[in-house]
Amino acid sequence: MSSLLLWLHIGFAIFTIGPVTAATMAAPRAIRNKNVPALEFIQRTTRIYSLGAIGVFVFGLALGAVLPGGVLGRWYMTASMTLFIVAAVLLVIIDRDLRTAVRALKSEDAADDAKAQNGRIAAISGLLSVIWLVILFLMVVPG
Numbered sequence: 001m002s003s004l005l006l007w008l009h010i011g012f013a014i015f016t017i018g019p020v021t022a023a024t025m026a027a028p029r030a031i032r033n034k035n036v037p038a039l040e041f042i043q044r045t046t047r048i049y050s051l052g053a054i055g056v057f058v059f060g061l062a063l064g065a066v067l068p069g070g071v072l073g074r075w076y077m078t079a080s081m082t083l084f085i086v087a088a089v090l091l092v093i094i095d096r097d098l099r100t101a102v103r104a105l106k107s108e109d110a111a112d113d114a115k116a117q118n119g120r121i122a123a124i125s126g127l128l129s130v131i132w133l134v135i136l137f138l139m140v141v142p143g
Helices: 002-032 036-066 075-106 115-140
Strands: none
């Protein structure tokens, strides 16, 4: 059972965390180029893969529960779960900013070019990448 949960945990991590990170990192360029169709695609992609990333947390939690030795109580598991929740909140903020940027670029007002959203998305997506790397480090090194 634990090997199946491990495979699901790793599979969800590979197929959701990577694409959501790549999509959020591509958003600032689409905003700068005022490419609304690409930005709408990025926003949809971010939302879908963010929801899929919940599987990483669920299967990781289930795996920690079935492994012997009280793995869930260890400091690195607590830290990585906390960081994952922080990352999920950041993804919600990115999704909100992407929706706002799409509305701003679709509007007829030439002065509204979504610069605030562009900077915020760039900064948060960089932070998000660092969080994913710290979680990866915590899952591999201490255990």
